[in-house]
Amino acid sequence: MSFIGERLLENIDAHLLQAFPSNANENFAGISMILVGDLGQLPPVNDTPPYNSRRRAELLWEQFTTIITLDHIYRQEGQGSDQERFRQLLMNIRDAKPTLDDWILLMTRSSMTIDTTTNQEFDSCVHLFSTNDNVHNHNKKKLQSLKNPVARSIASKVQNVTANQSGMDDELDVDLLLSKNARVMLTSNLWIEAGLVNGVLGNIRKIVYKLGSAPPQPPAYVLVEFDNYSGLPFNDRHPSSIPVLAIERGGSSQIPLRLALTIHKSQGLTLQKATIDIGPTERTSLTFVAISHVKSLQGLRIMPPFSDDRYEKLNKGKQVVGRKREEERLQSIQNNSRASHKPKDVDTTFTFISTNCKMYCTGYYCKI
Structure with missing residues (x-):
């Protein structure tokens, strides 16, 4: 859903109104709409996120008032200290608050740091570029x-x-x-x-x-x-x-x-190993999406390495500020309705999703 921009959301609404003219007075023609994903992923290409819009798209976006957050991480799951540290590093980058220790840890996976044999192993793996x-x-x-x-x-x-x-x-x-x-x-x-x-x-x-x-x-x-x-x-x-x-x-x-x-076309993939080239400058969510494709830090090779100063302005970017504000709003809605909407178990979740209510679902690498 992070890829959905204001124009796309308005087009979805317009086509549904054409398909169901008898419901032309309702948003999305009264059809149940479910959005799934993570706003911390890559933003819309050549478009504006609907929650930052001043068009009809913002009103459409605000129709999603039932929120369920799936917070178990499956892609980088594991109980070891290394895996826990990698998950925290990814969350820091997602929230635009990476630390110097995060950068130092990432640079241990630089092509200039890992040994020759390991470099050769990564040569035959997927390469992602900006x-x-x-x-x-x-x-x-x-x-x-x-x-x-x-x-x-x-x-x-x-x-x-x-x-x-x-x-x-x-x-x-x-x-x-x-x-x-x-x-x-x-x-x-x-x-x-x-x-x-x-x-x-x-x-x-x-x-x-x-x-x-x-x-x-x-x-x-x-x-x-x-x-x-x-x-x-x-x-x-x-x-x-x-x-x-x-x-x-x-x-x-x-x-x-x-x-x-x-990196844009690779969004959604899970890879055992990958070589990442994130380019010379930081763009919204680019580093997070690229690095989070792999299951563990050992599955990552960064080539070429990058300096830590690329993160200095990351937290002040317009898209990041707008996205964080929207996530806070959605979290507030979820907290206010938690008692009546929180699923008790997986089966209840599936039953709830299958109903005709409008629902917004967000999560950090979730699996349903």
Whole structure:
């Protein structure tokens, strides 16, 4: 929900009023609305958070008056002192109050601090960058180091697409570079039960084209050997190698793979290991979102390192001040209605969510 800006919220309301004209005198056409997420995540792109709006969006946002906070941390769970310290570090950064000790601890995971063997282990893991340009440069360097032919796959347009379906989906790259042995990440849930989910890693083993087609057309499929595949084998000799076909999203067709990601496009992923490049300047929630992708401090490599002065103005940023003010308002609403709305257990929570009341749910890396 942190990605929802004033224009998007107003558009949701407008489309619901069109779909249910008989309820045109009610916000969201009287439809039950549930927002889930963490306002401490990345803010809307090229938009203003609705709680900082002076438009109709602010009135719509204030319709969410039932609040449930899920406060158990699942991604970085664990009882050891190191894990507790890592959780506190992340919370300090989220709340724009990092300490010098936090920075010193983070720099123990710098590429200049960890040993050569550990650095080599991280070379094959996911890399996250602050800009698209850095992603493209990294991908080119990695592919060049493989010394294998590179196939360029340009997303193809899907015929008979309506205006509402046009545009490229965030899951798919318009221009994708592929090469044998390249380390890639799946960006779509293809087969959840077998472990083929958004964020799983693997290595390209083959790139196969239909007869008569060639780059830059998308291949017929890319054979990827996935790290944690648990389904039926496609090939008995290579049981973890699975063909990944192009999928259709947003009016385009493309292979759902990526070599590296921007921090924005990686929001929501849980990673065992990752190399993080947060760029030269701090932006709202960027460092928090990037670092919190990993489950433990040992799963993090920071490259390049950064100085502690990037946090000096973090707590005074306009978006951070507005977000904290809104979180205080929501917390006050929750405290006032705690007795009547607080769920007793997990089953009650599910029952409560399924009712037709409007509800706002926030949490720091929650799992329902």
